[in-house]
Structures are given as structure tokens and as C-alpha cells.
Amino acid sequence: MTCKLVVIGAGMASGRMLEELDTSAFDITLFGAEPRGNYNRILLSPVLAGEQEFNEIITHDAAWYAEQGITTRFGETVVKIDKKKKLVVTPQGTTPYDKLVIATGSASFFIPVQGNDLPGVVGFRDLDDVEAMLAAAGKTDPKAVVIGGGLLGLEAAAALHKQGMEVTVLHLMDHLMERQLDPAAGYLLQKELEGRGINVVCKAHTAAILGKDHVEAVLLEEGDLFPADLVVMAAGIRPETRLAIDASIRVERGIWVDDAMQTTAEDIYALGECVEHDTVVYGLVAPLFDMAKVLAKTLQGQTAAFVPPMVSTKLKVTGVDLFSVGDFAEGEGREEIVFRDPARGIYKRLILRDNKIIGVVMYGDTADSGWFFDKLKSGEDISEIRETLIFGPAYQGGEMMDPLALVAAMPDSAEICGCNGVCKGTIVQAIQDGATDLGAIKAVTKASASCGSCSGLVEQVLAVTLGDDFQAPAPAGICACTDHSHEDIRRIIKSQQLKSIPAVMQEMSWKTSCGCHICRPALNYYLIAEFPLDYADDLQSRFVNERNHANIQKDGTYSVVPRMWGGITTPQELRAIADAAEKYNVPTIHVTGGQRIDLLGVQRQDLPAMWADLNGAGLVSGHAYSKGLRTVKTCVGSDHCRFGTQDSTGLGIKLEKILWGSWTPHKVKLAVSGCPRNCAEATCKDLGVICVDSGYQVSVAGAAGMELKQTEALATVETEQEVIDLAVAFIQLYRESAAYLDRPYKWVAKVGLGWVIEQVVDDAENRAALCERFEISQSVYRTDPWAEQAKPEYQTNKWATLADLTLEAAQ
Amino acid sequence: MTSWIDIAALDDVPPRGARVVKTAHGCVAIFRTAQDRVYAIDDACPHKKGPLSEGIVHGTAVTCPLHNWVIDLQTGMAQGADEGHVNTYEIKVENGRILLDSTRLMARTAA
The missing domain is CATH 3.50.50.60 (FAD/NAD(P)-binding domain)
Structure with missing residues (x-):
């Protein structure tokens, strides 16, 4: 006969226990005082803060219980346990059990x-x-x-x-x-x-x-x-023990259980915050989950024992980094290592006994907490590394594996370049055949030729293969045409006032007659940035997307993305977009992550007519193809949102109207969030603004692509105008000093955020000068390229085919 | 035997650029280098059929806009590690006009 299992309490502990249990072997009835299923109580704080919705924290809903064949009686309160008759009593009646689990949890004290x-x-x-x-x-x-x-x-x-x-x-x-x-x-x-x-x-x-x-x-x-x-x-919390007390089950501070989670009564078990095990009552979730595993085994007739785990604490308050574990009281035979940096609000303390870590308290920087926790759990003797222990794993010479040893140990079949599918063996073969520097390997094997993120690994393969013959690369030229770096080139363009691509190539001894697809777009950009009024943009040195003002797709068609200022649109604009999509047979319409509409699969010859139609409705290029300002993502802010503190949409639109059309070393994306809930995801953008009651927090140098990086604070200001000035100055500084194809986060990592803050925030005069230079450039470039390119003269010179021989063939 | 067809003025093609001629068997890209030399090759990269006419022209080569394969305009051969080639066609400039040999293009069409 199937064992009748009754569970009182539908919280996290019983939920996990039911997950661990082979439910098919039992006839289970679950009572829960709350009229809803099981949810993750730990995440009530984020729900309270408005950072999560209740339905996001539900762990087991009615459907899950039904699937497991569990009868649920939510909202029905058990008032009594009858040990002799093996029944539980509710106002609605009695329910018999063979085995009973008490998981009543705790109540606030x-x-x-x-x-x-x-x-x-x-x-x-x-x-x-x-x-x-x-x-x-x-x-x-x-x-x-x-x-x-x-x-x-x-x-x-x-x-x-x-x-x-x-x-x-x-x-x-x-x-x-x-x-x-x-x-x-x-x-x-x-x-x-x-x-x-x-x-x-x-x-x-x-x-x-x-x-x-x-x-x-x-x-x-x-x-x-x-x-x-x-x-x-x-x-504090008070274990909910009333049912057990009334049933004369042993209760101390909580319901007493042995290692197998059995109470003093036959066939009655308990787990969770309502129990006391070995004089300890638990309130954190990790030990409760361990109890759940043990009890599931016990119920299935297997032996298992609960071993109190070492529990660490982290506070779930956004922006507060705090970690603690173990025993950190002072005492006989205990030593401590303390690190303090009051200016940055960092405090780290390790408590040692017999050369082992027994406690850790960290505040402000908890990045290494996992490493310390491991050392604490393993009981490792730390006397060897004691001098640098507090600085974490990065400073433990012996801890880090020699990267070269790692590469040497890789098999020949190990893939080094994921983009082009090049494995180590191919690279080693190329090196043995004479490709002895990164550029040569790139040319012969394509390794590191796409995204470039594996070039460090390729160099390590070089070092391992060549041994002593390996020479660390000198600051490399930007491509095979020159030995000069991006920084050198920018400096010389400026100091020598070289105002054309041929002039740069001549004066800087280019090795090729007219450069290549790597150096020409870079030079074209540097000249645009340095001499906006004098230099004429060289379309033939631009990548196809920037030449055709649309994004080329794998089949040679293009995608067209009209600008939507701050992500705001109107019925008229949407109608125009829909009309254009139908008229030009757009097969795919996609909503982008930057709050725009992407029309994909447009034929090249249709581009100018489509742009003219869109222009007619007031829509302009969204520059979704450019190394320039892409989008300013916004939330609806104080206009509509009950949490919005400022007009984030309005500010986003202002920023976009000022910045659009500008060319930059790489693409630039902004966002403005109306409150710290940050719905516009401003903290992973090149420049993000978070509105707060008292003003605006401006942060920069985020990334959410191949790398993921949170922005770093630039400044907090009180007015929209200050935000705009900071944004413009930051972008102009980036335009003037970054290497082509470095996103702002890479550039900031090279020049240092401190320098950027000095230039943009601290030095008001310099900030004004940057803004002024940006405005000079924008007097040329703040214009819609679609309107220009849709003019009739471009039709004959650019968009039309040169000749049509299919007609001749037909004759 | 060659059969020259006058297709356009040299100035209709931008230096370090290309324009496209439609033919019955596909598009042919007409390139003009910085030194005003002209080349005609199929407008489809041997790699993934990228439109070579939209690539950046440098020396006597073009870089495909899709995946940066570099194709030699004189031979149609892919450079570096890449293997593959595209068809090339006879072409010349006389009196500022571009003349394309249509023999192969027409022959193909007829076949």
C-alpha cells in the first residue's frame, strides 16, 4: 500500500524536500497556511524594493504539485496533530497519515x-x-x-x-x-x-x-x-512550534530533531526554520536545503545524517558588498590580518587559528570572498602565503598556473581561434613553416583575424613553439602597411597638420601605395576628427555600411533602421515604416535592443527610394551601421512611471539630438534611466545616466558585447545641462584621443578613468573647449545622410548599375 | 576573338571603387584603382558570395565586405590563407571609355 505522507507547511524547506523525494512512492497531501504556492522567500526583499515581480520568485506553482501527484490544501490551517490515531486536524476535517512532516517555519518575533x-x-x-x-x-x-x-x-x-x-x-x-x-x-x-x-x-x-x-x-x-x-x-524569528508542543513532541527553542530529521514522536519528522538540531536553530537557506535532502532519504528508508554546513552571509542590498563567514570573535590563540582602505570604504579581515582561516569579514570589495571561503572550508595551512594572503589570489605567485605551461599542455586539436576554427596544431605547423610573428600567423592561418580576442593565446603558442627565439612583439603597426601605432599616427597627423590620406601615407612612409582595408578607414576617421571643416570624407575608405548608410547582410541585402529619438515614436512614423516595409517587400521586421525598428532584407537599389519615403514622414537615418552615435535608450521616466524621478525620455532625446551624426572611433551607445531601477540598462552603456531625486548620476565605459563590464562613475550633477555638457565633452575627448575601433571602455582602460575625469569633470575650461570643438564638427555632420544620398545625382553616380548587358544578350 | 562593348565612361566609376554591370549570368564588378587601371571580375566572393563591388579597393586588390577575404583583381585569386578564385574578364580603357570583352559573357549566355 502506498505510504500516506502528510506535509504541514509549503515553504522553501518542504518544497526542496518534495523535489528530492521520489513522489511516486507516496500519497502526499500538502497543507499550507498561505493561500498560494511555494515561492522563494529570500527574494522578498527585491520584490519589496520593486526590483522583481512576485511571479518571478515562485518556485513551485499549482501545476508543479499536480504533476507530482501531490494533493494541495492551501489556505487550510492544521490546528492539531493526533499522534495516537495518526491524523492531522483542520477546521475542514481530519486527514490520516502514515508519516508526517512538520515544516511550519518561523514567524517574526x-x-x-x-x-x-x-x-x-x-x-x-x-x-x-x-x-x-x-x-x-x-x-x-x-x-x-x-x-x-x-x-x-x-x-x-x-x-x-x-x-x-x-x-x-x-x-x-x-x-x-x-x-x-x-x-x-x-x-x-x-x-x-x-x-x-x-x-x-x-x-x-x-x-x-x-x-x-x-x-x-x-x-x-x-x-x-x-x-x-x-x-x-x-x-528575529521565532520557530513555529505550537503544533508540536500541543502534541507533546519535544521542543527546545525549536522542534528537536535527530541527525535523520526525526522528532521524538514515531513517524513524525520536521525540518526547516521550525527545528532545532544539536542546539542550533537555522535561519539561512543553505542548511535548510541540506536538511531537505536528508529528510527525503530518511522517508525513503535510506540512511542519511544532517551535518551542519559552514554558512556564509551576503547582504542583498543593491550596491552594498558585504561578506562574512565563520567565527570572527577575538579570542585566545587567534590572530588576524586586517586590510583597510578608508577612502574607498574597503575593509577585509581574516581570522586565523593554527595557521588556518577560521573566519572572514569583508566589506566594500568581496571579489575574493569565494577564494577565502574555499581556504576556510578546506582548512588549508596558509603559513606559506601568509604575507600576501589578504591581497587575494591575484597576488599568489604559486597559485596561478604559468600561462605558458597551460598553453604548452594543450593538445594540438585544441581550438585557439573560435571565430575561424583554428586549432593549436595548425598554428604550430604555420610557425614551423616560417610564420614567426602574429601578423604572419594571422595571414597564413586566419587565427585571431576576426575578433582578435585570441591574439594573446596565439602569441603564447608562438612563445612556446619558438622558445628562446620568440621576441615579444614591439608596439605593432596598425596593419602591414605601416610600423606606426594608432597613437603615433594621430599625434603626427595633428603635429604635422597632415590633411589627406595620401599626405599621411607619404610623410609616414607607408609601405603600400594606397593602404588597405584596415588602415584606410582608420586614417579617414582620424582626419575627419582632426579637421572637420577642411577634410572631405573619403567614401572609398569607408566600410560598405558607412558608404551605403545601411547594414549589409549575409545575402548582400541591407537593413534599414530609422532613428527614433530616445525610443519615442508616433502613429504617423509607424504607418510610414509599415508602408515602406510593404512597398519594398521587406521580409523581416525586427525590434532592436536599442529601441528602434529594423527593416531587414532590403535590395540595394531600393535604398534611396525607401529613404525618400521615410524622409517624407520625418524619419531620418538611425545610423545603425556607423562607428558613431547609435542610440540613446530611455525609459519613460517621470512622464508616466510612478517611480520616475526625472524626465529621462526628454533628456535622452536632447542628448540624441545633439550627438547624432557624429563619427566616433567605434560605435557609441547611451542610455538614460529615470530612476535607479535602471530600466534603460544605463550601466552597461558607453555612457549612462541614472536619474535620482537630487539629480543625475553619469557613468561611462560600460560594455555589453563580447565583454561585459559595468560603467564607472564619471560625476553626479544636478541639472540636465550639466549632463549634456559632460556627455558631449566625454565623447569629444574619446573622438580626439581613442584608437580607431576601440570602444570607450577599451579607451578608458588605456588612458585611465582618472585622466578622463580630470579632462572632462575637474577642468571646466577644458570641458567647455571640448564641447566647442564637438559643435564645430557637428556643424558639418549633424545632418541626415539618407536625405543627401536619395538625391537624383546619386542615383546615376552610385545606385544605378553601370550597364545592363542582359538586354544585349537578348538581341 | 574579342568583342568589345562600350559600357561607360571611366569617370562613371570612382577611383578606388567599383560599379556593377548586369549580365545574363550574374553581376560583374568593374573596378577602377587609384592609378586608373580597370579590372572586371565576378561580383561574388568565392567564400560566401559577398558583393566584391562594395569592398575597399587597395593596390590591385579588393577586400570583401562580408568576411575580409582579399581578392587580387588581376588574377581573381584569393590572397593569404584563403583559397578560391573568381572569374576575370578582359577590359580596357580607350579615350576615356571603358570597354568590356563580352565574348565569354555572351558565350555563356548562349550555352
């Missing part, structure tokens, strides 16, 4: 003061709590008091602050998160939160919660009074 039952006092455990908090945040000038400065309380405080509430955190102890942090890290955290505008009061003893029909204020024993529309109880 409501500190025992007067007024703790007033409406407006909530815990932070479930979705109902979150909804109550969001309702309070929607009032005018809302104020919240969070009681408890631990993990949960601070996440709630940060989220409520983000929702626009004035937030005060009252914490009983001397410093925040005292269970996870030492005083120094607690201090840094407090400073960070206060810097964001969250009021933090430590050593705060709550005397009473005041209010008539609803909470109005919190009073401290010290006499301070904090007005509040909402009070969040986050002073």
Missing part, C-alpha cells in the same frame, strides 16, 4: 512592548507582509521604522527607502548585523546606509509603539520619538 499589535505593525516573512509595506509606502510623505538591524531588517530598510519612504532602523546592539559583522564592518555599513539617507540608531531600546487606531510612532526608553506610518518587526 514581535518584541513584547505595548502597541505591538496595532495595525501597521508587520513582520517581514511573507507576501502579505510585503503587500502591507508597499501599501504604506504609497501614502504621502511616508515614514517607516524598522526594529532590528540584522540581515532581514536592513534589507527591508533599504527596500522601503528605495520605495520612497523615510526610514529609521532601530537596533538594540552596538553595531549593525552583530552576528555576521565585526564592529569595523558594521560601522562601514552604517555609514553607507546613512549616506543613502537611512537613519540608523544603535543601542536603541524600544519602550512602546504608540498609536490610536493605527501605528503613529515608536518611543525609545531614552525618550526619543520616531513618527511612523509603518513599523517592521525584524528583531
Whole structure:
């Protein structure tokens, strides 16, 4: 007969246990007090902060339970366990069990003061709590008091602050998160939160919660009074043990369980936050998941034992990097290594005993936390690397494998160049046949000839193969036509006032008569950037897309992308686009990531007529093909969004109207987000603006392509005009000093963000001069190339075929 | 035997550029180099049929706009590591006019 398994509680622990269990062997009934399925409670903070939706954090929905053949009784509360008759009792009736699992979790601990039952006092455990908090945040000038400065309380405080509430955190102890942090890290955290505008009061003893029909204020024993529309109880959790106590099952702080998750009663098991194992009650999820695995095995008759894992803590507050694990109290026989950088707000502390790491606290920079955690778990003796230990893995000479050894160990079949499918053996063969530098290997094998990201590896293969004969490449010329670098070329163009491609080639001793497809577009760009008024753009030195003002596709057709300023369009524009798509038989219409519409599969000869039609509706080139300004992505900002702090759309349009048409070393993409939720994804752009209540955060040098990189702060300013000046100056500086085909993030990495800030932010005079030079260039280039290229003279000179011999053949 | 057809003025093709002539068996690209020499080759790269007429012309070669194969305009042969070739056609300039030998083009059409 199938075993009747009854589970009380549909939370994360029981959900994981059911996942681990072979459910076909049981007849399972699941009771849950909340009228909804199982969701990831850990992610309630992001839901509260508005960073995620509730449906994103659901882990098991009704369909999942149905698939597993589990009967769900959500919203039905178990009020009693009858051990003798092996029944559970609910107001709706009784349900028999063969085996019973108690997974009732925990409830927020409501500190025992007067007024703790007033409406407006909530815990932070479930979705109902979150909804109550969001309702309070929607009032005018809302104020919240969070009681408890631990993990949960601070996440709630940060989220409520983000929702626009004035937030005060009252914490009983001397410093925040005292269970996870030492005083120094607690201090840094407090400073960070206060810097964001969250009021933090430590050593705060709550005397009473005041209010008539609803909470109005919190009073401290010290006499301070904090007005509040909402009070969040986050002073700890209390295991939900009532059912077990009533059934005379052993309960300490939580329901007592042995290593197999069995309670003191026959056929009754328990797991999750409601249990106590070996005198410890757990509140973090990792150990609960371990319990789930153990209990699933126990129920299936296998032996398993719960071993308390080492648990690390990270705070889920955006922008706060904090990590702690292990034991970090001071004590006999313990040593510590501490690193502090107050200016950058970085603090790292390792606690050692017998030359082993037993505790780690990190604040501000937690990049190496995984490495330290591994060392802690493995119990490795660190005496050998103690001197540099605190600096992390990058400074451990012996830890890093010699990269050459790595390459030497690769088999000949290992692929080095993914773009062109070139393996190590092919490269080695080419080297043995006489290709002894990167350029030669590129020419013979195509390795590193496409994206170039493997050129370091190719050089390592060279070094390994040639041994002592290998010479590290001198600063290479930009192509086979010259030995000069991009930087040299730019410098000499400027100092010698070389105003044409032939002049540059002559003066700089080009080795070829008229360059190649690598150097000519670069030279053309440098001359445009240096002499916008004197130099005539050389179309024959432009890549096809920039010559034809459309993107060539694999079959020789083109894609046409009209500009949509800031991503805003109108019914008229959409009609014109739809009409053009039909008229020119566009097979594919695609919406781009930059908030534009892409018309793909246009025949070359149709381009000018199509542009003329689009021009007629006021649409201009979107420059989706250019090394120039592509798009300024925006969200709808304060115009429509209930969270928007500024007119992000309007600012985006202003930026785009100023910047469009400009040529740059590589493509440039901007975004403006109306609030820190950052819906326009501004923090991975070449230049991103995040609007905040007090102004605008401008950051630069992000990347979201072959490499992924967050932007770095340039400056925070108060007005739109300042944003525009910064953006223009930054882009002009990039135009004037970057190597062709370096995106801004690569250029900034070369010149240093500090230098960029000096030039663009600190030196107002220089910023104005950059803006002025940009405007001079734009007096020539801020124009629609489609309108120009659709003129009749281009039809005969460029777009029409030179001759049609098919007619002659027909004669 | 050659059969010259006057297809256009030399100045109709930009220096270091190309224009296209339609023929019954496909497009032929007419190139003009910086030194005003002209070449005619099939307008389809041996690699993935990229339109060579849209490539950057340098020396007596063109770089295909799709994947940067470099094709020698005199021989039609791919350069460097790439292997492949395109058809070339007889062409000359007389009195500022470009003349293309249509023998092969016509023969093919007839065949």
C-alpha cells in the first residue's frame, strides 16, 4: 500500500524536500497556511524594493504539485496533530497519515512592548507582509521604522527607502548585523546606509509603539520619538512550534530533531526554520536545503545524517558588498590580518587559528570572498602565503598556473581561434613553416583575424613553439602597411597638420601605395576628427555600411533602421515604416535592443527610394551601421512611471539630438534611466545616466558585447545641462584621443578613468573647449545622410548599375 | 576573338571603387584603382558570395565586405590563407571609355 505522507507547511524547506523525494512512492497531501504556492522567500526583499515581480520568485506553482501527484490544501490551517490515531486536524476535517512532516517555519518575533499589535505593525516573512509595506509606502510623505538591524531588517530598510519612504532602523546592539559583522564592518555599513539617507540608531531600546487606531510612532526608553506610518518587526524569528508542543513532541527553542530529521514522536519528522538540531536553530537557506535532502532519504528508508554546513552571509542590498563567514570573535590563540582602505570604504579581515582561516569579514570589495571561503572550508595551512594572503589570489605567485605551461599542455586539436576554427596544431605547423610573428600567423592561418580576442593565446603558442627565439612583439603597426601605432599616427597627423590620406601615407612612409582595408578607414576617421571643416570624407575608405548608410547582410541585402529619438515614436512614423516595409517587400521586421525598428532584407537599389519615403514622414537615418552615435535608450521616466524621478525620455532625446551624426572611433551607445531601477540598462552603456531625486548620476565605459563590464562613475550633477555638457565633452575627448575601433571602455582602460575625469569633470575650461570643438564638427555632420544620398545625382553616380548587358544578350 | 562593348565612361566609376554591370549570368564588378587601371571580375566572393563591388579597393586588390577575404583583381585569386578564385574578364580603357570583352559573357549566355 502506498505510504500516506502528510506535509504541514509549503515553504522553501518542504518544497526542496518534495523535489528530492521520489513522489511516486507516496500519497502526499500538502497543507499550507498561505493561500498560494511555494515561492522563494529570500527574494522578498527585491520584490519589496520593486526590483522583481512576485511571479518571478515562485518556485513551485499549482501545476508543479499536480504533476507530482501531490494533493494541495492551501489556505487550510492544521490546528492539531493526533499522534495516537495518526491524523492531522483542520477546521475542514481530519486527514490520516502514515508519516508526517512538520515544516511550519518561523514567524517574526514581535518584541513584547505595548502597541505591538496595532495595525501597521508587520513582520517581514511573507507576501502579505510585503503587500502591507508597499501599501504604506504609497501614502504621502511616508515614514517607516524598522526594529532590528540584522540581515532581514536592513534589507527591508533599504527596500522601503528605495520605495520612497523615510526610514529609521532601530537596533538594540552596538553595531549593525552583530552576528555576521565585526564592529569595523558594521560601522562601514552604517555609514553607507546613512549616506543613502537611512537613519540608523544603535543601542536603541524600544519602550512602546504608540498609536490610536493605527501605528503613529515608536518611543525609545531614552525618550526619543520616531513618527511612523509603518513599523517592521525584524528583531528575529521565532520557530513555529505550537503544533508540536500541543502534541507533546519535544521542543527546545525549536522542534528537536535527530541527525535523520526525526522528532521524538514515531513517524513524525520536521525540518526547516521550525527545528532545532544539536542546539542550533537555522535561519539561512543553505542548511535548510541540506536538511531537505536528508529528510527525503530518511522517508525513503535510506540512511542519511544532517551535518551542519559552514554558512556564509551576503547582504542583498543593491550596491552594498558585504561578506562574512565563520567565527570572527577575538579570542585566545587567534590572530588576524586586517586590510583597510578608508577612502574607498574597503575593509577585509581574516581570522586565523593554527595557521588556518577560521573566519572572514569583508566589506566594500568581496571579489575574493569565494577564494577565502574555499581556504576556510578546506582548512588549508596558509603559513606559506601568509604575507600576501589578504591581497587575494591575484597576488599568489604559486597559485596561478604559468600561462605558458597551460598553453604548452594543450593538445594540438585544441581550438585557439573560435571565430575561424583554428586549432593549436595548425598554428604550430604555420610557425614551423616560417610564420614567426602574429601578423604572419594571422595571414597564413586566419587565427585571431576576426575578433582578435585570441591574439594573446596565439602569441603564447608562438612563445612556446619558438622558445628562446620568440621576441615579444614591439608596439605593432596598425596593419602591414605601416610600423606606426594608432597613437603615433594621430599625434603626427595633428603635429604635422597632415590633411589627406595620401599626405599621411607619404610623410609616414607607408609601405603600400594606397593602404588597405584596415588602415584606410582608420586614417579617414582620424582626419575627419582632426579637421572637420577642411577634410572631405573619403567614401572609398569607408566600410560598405558607412558608404551605403545601411547594414549589409549575409545575402548582400541591407537593413534599414530609422532613428527614433530616445525610443519615442508616433502613429504617423509607424504607418510610414509599415508602408515602406510593404512597398519594398521587406521580409523581416525586427525590434532592436536599442529601441528602434529594423527593416531587414532590403535590395540595394531600393535604398534611396525607401529613404525618400521615410524622409517624407520625418524619419531620418538611425545610423545603425556607423562607428558613431547609435542610440540613446530611455525609459519613460517621470512622464508616466510612478517611480520616475526625472524626465529621462526628454533628456535622452536632447542628448540624441545633439550627438547624432557624429563619427566616433567605434560605435557609441547611451542610455538614460529615470530612476535607479535602471530600466534603460544605463550601466552597461558607453555612457549612462541614472536619474535620482537630487539629480543625475553619469557613468561611462560600460560594455555589453563580447565583454561585459559595468560603467564607472564619471560625476553626479544636478541639472540636465550639466549632463549634456559632460556627455558631449566625454565623447569629444574619446573622438580626439581613442584608437580607431576601440570602444570607450577599451579607451578608458588605456588612458585611465582618472585622466578622463580630470579632462572632462575637474577642468571646466577644458570641458567647455571640448564641447566647442564637438559643435564645430557637428556643424558639418549633424545632418541626415539618407536625405543627401536619395538625391537624383546619386542615383546615376552610385545606385544605378553601370550597364545592363542582359538586354544585349537578348538581341 | 574579342568583342568589345562600350559600357561607360571611366569617370562613371570612382577611383578606388567599383560599379556593377548586369549580365545574363550574374553581376560583374568593374573596378577602377587609384592609378586608373580597370579590372572586371565576378561580383561574388568565392567564400560566401559577398558583393566584391562594395569592398575597399587597395593596390590591385579588393577586400570583401562580408568576411575580409582579399581578392587580387588581376588574377581573381584569393590572397593569404584563403583559397578560391573568381572569374576575370578582359577590359580596357580607350579615350576615356571603358570597354568590356563580352565574348565569354555572351558565350555563356548562349550555352
